[in-house]
Amino acid sequence: MNEMNAKVCIVTGGNSGIGKETALGLARMGATVVLVVRDQERGEKAKAEIVSQSGNKSVNVMICDLSSMSSIRRFAGEFKLKYGRLDVLINNAGAVFNKREVTPEGFERTLALNYLGSFLLTHELLGLLKASVPSRVINLSSGLAKNGKIDLDDLQSERNYAGMKVYSKAKLMVMMFTYQLARRLEGTGVTVNVLMPGFVATNLGKNSGSLRSSIMFKMVRPMQISPKKGAETSVYLASSDEIKSTTGMCFAKKKETTTCPISYDEELQERLWDKTARMLGLASE
Numbered sequence: 001m002n003e004m005n006a007k008v009c010i011v012t013g014g015n016s017g018i019g020k021e022t023a024l025g026l027a028r029m030g031a032t033v034v035l036v037v038r039d040q041e042r043g044e045k046a047k048a049e050i051v052s053q054s055g056n057k058s059v060n061v062m063i064c065d066l067s068s069m070s071s072i073r074r075f076a077g078e079f080k081l082k083y084g085r086l087d088v089l090i091n092n093a094g095a096v097f098n099k100r101e102v103t104p105e106g107f108e109r110t111l112a113l114n115y116l117g118s119f120l121l122t123h124e125l126l127g128l129l130k131a132s133v134p135s136r137v138i139n140l141s142s143g144l145a146k147n148g149k150i151d152l153d154d155l156q157s158e159r160n161y162a163g164m165k166v167y168s169k170a171k172l173m174v175m176m177f178t179y180q181l182a183r184r185l186e187g188t189g190v191t192v193n194v195l196m197p198g199f200v201a202t203n204l205g206k207n208s209g210s211l212r213s214s215i216m217f218k219m220v221r222p223m224q225i226s227p228k229k230g231a232e233t234s235v236y237l238a239s240s241d242e243i244k245s246t247t248g249m250c251f252a253k254k255k256e257t258t259t260c261p262i263s264y265d266e267e268l269q270e271r272l273w274d275k276t277a278r279m280l281g282l283a284s285e
């Protein structure tokens with residue numbers, strides 16, 4: 001592992017599960033870690049545990065609702081002013097919502113949190129990442145992405161909604177966004193990779209709003225790996241010298257892996273990018 005002392009790292013959803021263990025791993029290496037969380041109390045509790053276990057006091061909490069685009073824009077502005085550099089952005093926060101909900105901004109919530117939020121946060125922080133090269137963007141996808149089906153005419157799942165299906169679709173979009181962004185950033189010194197953490201015992205699914213799925217998540221618990229194990233690939237991608245120039249790849253268990261054929265469809269990636277940029281009111285160049 002290389003020296004992380006001078007590095008500033010963002011971990012979204014750093015108060016729980018894989019994100020918390022990722023933040024702890026990076027704090028142990030001496031990095032400055034910013035936990036981007038939606039709840040101050042949960043964030044401070046995680047921070048206290050990470051500081052005490054790592055002995056690193058450079059762990060901070062910043063508030064952002066990653067399903068709210070205005071919250072993301074506000075947070076990114078505050079972060080730029082406060083830190084002035086960013087070495088590693090880990091788009092980790094995620095959740096599944098079994099019932100279709102629409103955010104006050106008009107976005108279906110599973111899509112907003114798992115895909116649109118990562119897309120927008122990365123976009124908002126790209127200038128800072130470029131000014132801090134070499135820098136890294138790490139996106140969390142899922143093995144379920146292979147089940148994802150993208151209908152460009154129904155990105156908000158108005159016609160057909162099922163929580164896990166939409167989650168799988170959003171995680172496929174995260175992969176496609178990763179591959180496309182990596183191509184766009186080729187040669188800039190900003191690398192972009194995606195990972196599949198495995199089947200991890202976290203809070204994921206507990207807050208989905210369905211008793212059935214929370215029982216199902218309890219039943220599968222014995223098959224799941226620990227959050228510490230689940231965070232290993234995130235920590236590896238954030239810190240390892242071995243992959244410092246690797247970009248546009250998917251990793252699982254700290255190794256490069258291939259993803260479903262549709263994820264590599266460059267024409268679909270472009271069209272998805274353009275649609276997303278339009279939804280978010282961004283210029284798509």
Ligand SMILES: NC(=O)c1ccc[n+]([C@@H]2O[C@H](COP(=O)([O-])OP(=O)(O)OC[C@H]3O[C@@H](n4cnc5c(N)ncnc54)[C@H](OP(=O)(O)O)[C@@H]3O)[C@@H](O)[C@H]2O)c1
Nearest residue numbers: 013016017018038065066067093094142199200202203204
């Ligand atoms: N666990 C698995 O088996 C598995 C498999 C594949 C991929 N993943 C991915 O791994 C990532 C981490 O999930 P996890 O398994 O560690 O689950 P987790 O324990 O539930 O952690 C999810 C994190 O995201 C945060 N979050 C949720 N909604 C948010 C919002 N609107 N704004 C800001 N933060 C929000 C949560 O905050 P709160 O504590 O406030 O809710 C929590 O910190 C997710 O992207 C997930 O899709 C997990």
